[in-house]
Each structure stands twice: as structure tokens, then as C-alpha cells.
Amino acid sequence: MTLIELAQITWEEYQAYAAEDSSKxxxxxxxxxxxxxxSTAARTLCADAEKLAWQYTPGKQLPEQAEQATALLEPGRPEYLRFRVDHGAETVTFDLVRPCQACGIDRVDEVHGLVDLGRLLAEGSDR
Incomplete structure (x- = not known):
């Protein structure tokens, strides 16, 4: 085996390992x-909020340097909770998102506690 062949094989093995390691x-x-x-849901609302089905949002759908996870409040309802971290601005938000089916614009309100969430949901049902 030549030095070039050894280098190429080593590079290919490294790339395979790096891809697997990065994925993990x-x-x-x-x-x-x-x-x-x-944890934020449990701390902000109640222990039951921790049991919601949280889903990680792929980065392509977000502003640069942001990460988020969402959880439906209840299957079949459009409202959902959103936990977002903006690494660039160093901010963390915990919001209720209420999609508007008519105009396509989401109403986003920060949630500070269970009473706050109840108030926001009541406001939404008045419409």
C-alpha cells in the first residue's frame, strides 16, 4: 500500500467516524x-406540563442562532407552548402560540405561570 492510498483510506475512515460522532x-x-x-414547563406551570409531548423544531425553520421546542396543549387544539432559546441575543422565552386560521399570523404571548396561561386561553376563547 502506498502512502497516498493509506492517507485516502484513513481520511475516509475519519469522515465516517466524524459523521457518526456528530450525529450522536x-x-x-x-x-x-x-x-x-x-423542566421550564414544569417550573412555570405545573408538574403535569412536563409530561406534554415536546418536539424539537429543526433549525431550518428558525431564525439563525435560535433553538426551540413545542408542545400541543391538547390534541386537536391549535394552541401550543413554545420554549425558545436565542443564543445570539442570549434570551430564553416560554410562550403560548395561538395560530390564526383566518389571517395566518400567530399570536405569541409570554407565559409566566399557570394563572397567566389560563387568562391567555380565556382571552382566545372570547374571540
Whole structure:
């Protein structure tokens, strides 16, 4: 085997390992982010909020340097909770998002507690 062949084989093996390692790191980071969303929901609302089905939002759908997870409040309802971290601005938000079927513009309100969430949901049902 020549030096060139050895270098090429070594490079190919490295690329395969790096891709697998990167994938594992991403999966671990995603799970840690989802755990942060669940913890924030439990701390802000109640322990039952931690049990919601939190979903990680792919980065292509978000502003640059932002990460988010969402959870439906109840299957069949359009409202959902959103946990978002903007790494560039160093901000963390926990919001209720109420999509408007008529105009396509989401109403987003920060949630500070269970009473606050109840008030926001009541406002939405008045419409």
C-alpha cells in the first residue's frame, strides 16, 4: 500500500467516524434541550406540563442562532407552548402560540405561570 492510498483510506475512515460522532452529539444535545423545555414547563406551570409531548423544531425553520421546542396543549387544539432559546441575543422565552386560521399570523404571548396561561386561553376563547 502506498502512502497516498493509506492517507485516502484513513481520511475516509475519519469522515465516517466524524459523521457518526456528530450525529450522536446532536442527538444528545437535542435531548438535553427537550429536557430543558420540559423542566421550564414544569417550573412555570405545573408538574403535569412536563409530561406534554415536546418536539424539537429543526433549525431550518428558525431564525439563525435560535433553538426551540413545542408542545400541543391538547390534541386537536391549535394552541401550543413554545420554549425558545436565542443564543445570539442570549434570551430564553416560554410562550403560548395561538395560530390564526383566518389571517395566518400567530399570536405569541409570554407565559409566566399557570394563572397567566389560563387568562391567555380565556382571552382566545372570547374571540
Amino acid at each position: 452529539e446532536f442527538a444528545q444535545a437535542r435531548e438535553e434541550f427537550l429536557q430543558a423545555a420540559r
